[in-house]
Amino acid sequence: MSEKLLMKGNEALAEAAIRAGLKGYFGYPITPQSELLEYLSHHLNNRGGSFLQAESELAAINMVYGAAGAGVRTMTSTSSPGYSLMQEGVSYIACAEIPCLLVNVVRGGPGLGTIQPSQGDYFQAVKGGGHGDYKLIVLAPDSVQEMADFVYLGFDLADKYLMPVLILTDGALGQMMEPVTFPDYDVEKNKVDHSSWATTGKLTSRSQNVITSLHIEAEKMEDINIHLQKKYKTIQENEVRYEAINTEEADIIIVAFGLVARVAHKAMENANKKGLKVGMIRPITLFPFPTEILLTLSEKVDQFLVVEMNAGQMVEDVRLAVNGKIPVDFYGRMGGVIPQPSEIVDKLIQMDSSKTHSK
Amino acid sequence: MAKIKGHVTIRTENCKGCDLCVHECPQDSLQLSTALNTSGYPYAVLVNDTCTGCTNCALVCPEAVITVFREGKKKPIAILSHVTENITVDITS
């Protein structure tokens, strides 16, 4: 374990990437993720990797495609408008089954939007984002420590399932400083052998390795899709991660991810002080989504409250999970505004009293 | 000056009858067939023995179906390449 350092989320993520054996980074400046790019421009080249500032996000994601296709740990990072530009490449990478790490430090949208933190890219992140049927494993950190931790986890999952892993974070987590420690991580021990498919030069001892997402026959393309869907099912069965707090005695369960989960946590504490019984589920993997725990809890609690920094996106997945069993309410702020704990407490009080009235 | 004698073989099944080799041949040695291969294309055939093995036909052939031969003035006895240690060559044959 390293010493405790005070770092910005973006910098902690970048440092973790180097420690996780990052070999290729390709990115383009955009607020509020530029510290990530800057940190790696200072440190990656003299710590065993290759840093390149691309001419656009479009070029950056395709550089990732090339470098990750060569079988080494590769990543890019961007913020919302840039991530939209990358969608073409992400779809190709998902189909070609290349492992890599993507980071979206989300800001308020739509359009050029604001540079303030937001969760408006949830749909884009968990439903695919680009064209075609594909998913990414999506990790949502809620602290600077997790910004670092999920880099290792992300690379390992990417290597395990041969697919892009997305860290979905936001401007505030990227910019804020908190203490962070970096775990001992043995790059060599965690290295996965990609020689069976990576393009590293066709040795006479093997047949050519081709990386492509083009399969012109419909039946072949369907086979590829079946294979991908099977993989996503395995992931849904094995890789769900979430944090459950105070769920045993709760009447109302808040569901929130990322930065908002911390605001909601504060709201939960304050509401419980006022005598309400509030618990919380914080999805850590947004895909695979923690559907099962929500379904189980819907047997025990009265209501769910989903809090997001958007117009209501994850709430749809919660409603799908709960399947109409109990009411699922929503509270959100948009465009880069962060909800205050007091706003959420007010909402909880309102929900609690409406329940009492209906009894 | 005596002409060098050459010859070509053509994998007619892969020929698409584009006619480029016929036009490129300085000896007018090639023609397209009237018959079709299984893909439905006419194919190039060598129709006389004036070929000099100049390789022009092969160079313009998009399908790389032409192999060119040439009668050598002097045949090499053996071609040595990538020799890394002393070897003995039997030149009696």
Place this chain on the structure above:
Amino acid sequence: MTEPLIEPQHIQCENLDQMDQVWTRPETLIDRKLHYCPGCGHSVAHRLIMETIDELNIQETTIGVAPVGCSVFAYHYMDIDMQEAAHGRATAVATGIKRVLPDRIVFTYQGDGDLAAIGTAETIHTINRGENIVIIFVNNGIYGMTGGQMAPTTLPGFVTSTSPNGRDTHTMGYPLKMAEMISVLPGAYYVTRQAVHSAKSVRKAKKATLKAFQYQMDGKGGTSFVEIVSNCPSGWKMTPVESNQYLDDEIFDFYTLGDIKLPPKE
């Protein structure tokens, strides 16, 4: 009344085993029927690159990047490790590979729609960075794969499916001379324009390709750019022979063949 057709007979050679084989297809060119139209220059360009790779003995270290366009299936014919790039992004993909595997030989194979329209930014910035790669640019002045639409390189007045009255420069702009454009970039090390429509031009193009790959292996300079001005018999609505004649008659006046930028003398 027409004469009955007489099938020409292939002359056999009795002493073939005593003759020297002076030319045959390169081994790295996979033995598979090409999907290109009869007489297409793409096939010749593919073969030239594979000959080059064989002659330089670099099959085990070369990684190619295929584009979107007619040559989207280049990896069906090139027996090397390859990646299929998104439309226009081949040089970005190649940059990624070269940056993490700097000791490998990396090349892109791109058409004019790919390199000079949708991928112009990637092309210019890759060359401007002087990425030590080879770009093979096949310019046939048309979008072949999608059915013969106007390309950025289509000559003025030329009829395509999207310039039915010929390319009108007032509304559709002028053809891009990519090789000249990029030759002014400091990162461009060797820029040449070649053709593969005749035996003579194929010989020259081969020399240029060899040079370009050799420069990359030497690792001295920046990007080597080999433009191959080619035909598109189907898109141009001509026979292969006519299309090659058209190159001589019309195209090379605009796209002048020859070296445009040579590496600095040592």
Place this chain on the structure above:
Amino acid sequence: MNKEIVIAGFGGQGVLSMGMTFAYAGMVENLEVAWMPSYGPEMRGGTANCVVILSDQKISSPIINEFDTAIILNQPSMEKFESMVKPNGEILFEASTILSPPTRNDIRQYKLPANAAAQSLNNKRIMNMIILGAFTQLNPILHDTSIMTALKKVLPERHHHLLPINEKALHRGKELIYR
């Protein structure tokens, strides 16, 4: 203990680095800390502010709109943050740059001639250290040694020769409160 502090002024006054020193010192004392800056275009020449939270418990939300302490270094920031100080909270403000002092009477106010004090020490840039000294005198949660350890981390190595003058400034700030 849970201390929520906002530091606000204009860019270049060392607002962000003062906050970082707070946070680092808190970390040295094994407190839970969070530092959250304002960022983006508003950093470019305009006002700059950062929020620092020091706590002996896990910090749940780094997003707050009520503060125990506001350290205010210019007039626009006073207008923005005065109302966001909790009742019985405190405002520390620089004497010379604030034209209209806070009007609330449910908070403690400390008007600090920090700029003048910095001038008297012949270094204008240590003003924020003087204010930090005043804060620690009012809120004894950070030891001087922790602050100096923190400063070593926050200051680039090429500025480490300035550590002694900063230490002096820290004590000068404490004296401002003694009076």
